[in-house]
Amino acid sequence: MALFAGLAGLFRPFGLSIFLAVLTATVAGVIINLVELRIRQANLAVLLGGCAGVLVGGLLGRLFVAFLGPGVGLASNTTQFLRAAVPLFAGFVGMLVGIAKSDLLDLSAFGVFAKSASGSSSLKVLDTSVLIDGRIADIGESGFLDGTLVIPQFVLHELQLVADSSESARRNRGRRGLDVVQRLQKMPNIAIQVSSADFPAVREVDLKLIEFAKVQRAKIVTNDFNLNKLAQVQGLEVLNINELANALKPIVLPGETMRVFILKEGKEYNQGVAYLDDGTMVVVDNARRHISKTVDITVTSVLQTTAGKMIFGKYDDRAQAAPTERPAASASAASG
Helix, strand or coil, X not given: CHHHHHHHHXXXXXXXXXXXXXXXXXXXXXXXXXXXXXXXXXXXXXXHHHHHHHHHHHHHHHHHHCCCCHHHCCCHHHHHHHHHHHHHHHHHHHHHHHHHCHHHCCHHHCHHHHHHHHHHCCEEEECHHHHHHCHHHHHHHHCCCCCEEXXXXXXXXXXXXXXXXXXXXXXXXXXXXXXXXXXXXXXXXXXEXXXXXXXXXXXXXXXXHHHHHHHHCCEEEECCHHHHHHHHHCCCCEEEHHHHHHHCCCCCCCCCEEEEEEEEECCCCCEEEEECCCCCEEEEECCHHHCCCEXXXXXXXXEEECCEEEEEEECCHHHHHHHHHHHHHHHHHHHC
């Protein structure tokens, strides 16, 4: 900004006064700084793309001003300003173009560069399910996400297809996913990158995500159980939102007492099934005849999986009946 303002004040292009020249250059510098805020977080591919763009843009700008001479019809001070400013501006535009297209660079062919790229950045690619789920936005607002969140164009296309569905429930899910994308883009502490990279030979979106993560050396953020397992089999790092949610749930230990509402019968004999507020299933032995009732149970075991958590408990008829027998015994003693 100071460079443009100094050049404008020195050469006074287009016959402007010193004040107007400096003011115009200052406004242009502010706009450049606002654009620069969008590209602060950069990995090696972005840096290489930006450097290549600066080089090509600067050379093109230099070639353009080489034709500026007395025969052009511009004042000498304007010509001198253009000779200095046009290569700078062209280099800046070239840098923006190089950064925007940096996702097309495949650094995996250069081992040392690929290693540096993976070590200097933390790319996380979001899948369709995690955007529809929406909890990724709450995690982002909490400040626990670092690095760059990448949303491939084919994921947005799938969200658009879901949002255009004729089914009301499916349409609402797609629109929710698109709203979450907009919400993430508005967060100042989150770097969002929409990638146009595609794999036409691969039809399934999940398989495209895996190929994209391999090329970009990115982590996959999902809550899809099948995608989670498939990516792990192929050696990719996966951040499962369900695993994070399970890790933050209150721990229930065997032997503790819980109060639950028996909603339906279980698969085994004399079992009842209840659900906690967060959706955790509770399987209760000896509770089939207490369906649609709230009872106290004793936790016997807890099963933790990537698909969620299950709690197993037991309803003790004697423990529940004991408090009700005491008043009857007291009454008989009083009558005696």
